[in-house]
Amino acid sequence: MINKLYEKIKSIIKENYKFFVVLIVLGVVLNIKLPYYIYAPGGLIDVSKRISIEDSYDVSGSFNLAYVLEYRATIPSIIYAYFNKNLDIYNYNEVVPPNETVEEIEFRNKMMLEEANENALYVGFKLAGESVSLSNQKVYVSYIAVDAITDLKIGDEIITIENDQVTCKNDLYEYIKKYNENDIINIKVIHDNEVITRKATLQKTSNRNVIGVILTETKDVKTSREVDINFKKSESGPSGGFIMALSIYNYLTEYDLTNGLKIVGTGTIDENGNVGSIGGVTYKIKAAVKEKASVFFVPADNYEEAKETVDNNKYNIKLVKVNNISEAIEYLKNYSNSGN
Template identity: 45%
Template structure:
């Protein structure tokens, strides 16, 4: 029985081997990845669907975050990018810092999303006059500059600097404010759950004394009422912070700041309510337009200028609002 089946398969292959080889070649050509990434206009995430709060008020409209779609380059996608002006090809070094891998960048972006969510909870609850408490806070190293003089590693949790306990980035700034370039500092860190002492020699950049690292603040937050946020594993980065804080605030207050409108925005948020700039504004604006948004909220500065320029160049029918703080956004939305 087995012999007959084998002979039949062999016969079919002999008769059609050219077709099989062609299919294999086409498959390889279409799926092999190149060291490039392609950025394209993304879609919208309705933040109302990602936030769950006990006793939340009803919302008529929607608060949405815009995102950039990033795909790994293959031969077909590279060919499409030649004919689609909205598809931009980037080298890997264009999307990662010097001295880091793409895995390091993804690790950092996921931590930044977590930080962004917690900042949004703090800001949204505070603005709504509801109870929110930071129960714990720690700092994680997410990038080490190639020129820095330190044995710190990505993932190190900073416990203290020169014997002074560190809970947030302001604590580090306080330690460094009386230091000068060339000074050495000693850092107690947790690396793979082991407490170690590490050293850094400070340097000066743009008039400021720095270590030469990037850090992310990891917080644990408790609220009354309880809030839950759900994001996909594929989602990362801090640029949804502003819209998440607005969605949380809106669920906690009786007045619906959407007024039934489809509102899209982008921008980071810190735990004081300050809005920070983001990348990929042209892709996000295009995604908002494609999905029928009426209002697009962006950080003031270059992001706002770029959005206005793109609106005028393409004759987009959308209202663009620049904000520097969550208060700016709330004041505008309340007056709709």
């Protein structure tokens, strides 16, 4: 029986081998990664699926993160994207700078997610009047500009600048104000558990001193209640910080800000509750509309692009501009009384 089946399969392959060869070659060709990336509207992530807080209040609606889909193009996907107005095609070097590896980009985005979550915890608990404190702050190099004149490496933990202790990003920004353009400064770092002295040449941008790097902070956040934050390995970046902080605040206070609504927000958050700009706001609005969200909070610096997207597509969603988290809280507290 088995021998007959084997002979039958062998006969079919022999008679149709050209077809099978073409099929295999076609499958390989269609799955070749092209030097392009495709960006598309993603979806929403209910914050309650990523965070839980001890003895938190119930929520009638939801706070949601919006995300962008990003993937390497293949022949079928790039053809589809070319004819789809909701998708955009970017050159590989526009997404992965020539001075960086994919691994370095992933490291930065993971570090930024960690920083965003820690800031969100601190801001949410502080605004709610709960006990919260910070300790063990560290500063890392997470991006180096192409034109930076430095031997700093991504992943360096900065300890000192010219013997001045660095415990937060603002320390570095303040210290380099003392120097002049083209000054070479010594920066002591830890890299792979080794203490190394790096150098950086100061440059001028918009009338301020820079060394051409982006810094990311990590810190230990001690809270009055047990908190569990659990993001997937595939999720990263800083743009969920604001809505995480807003959700944490809502969990800790008796008045439910959601008013039963599906609320979406995007933007970074710092320790003072300021909301910073992000990328991909157009895709995020489209994702929110697709998921039938009621309100979309957008950073002030992204508002014009967001408004253009809403107006051009005649989307039925309430767009709210915010500079800091307090403005969002005030808006939602007044929502039911404002007739919106």
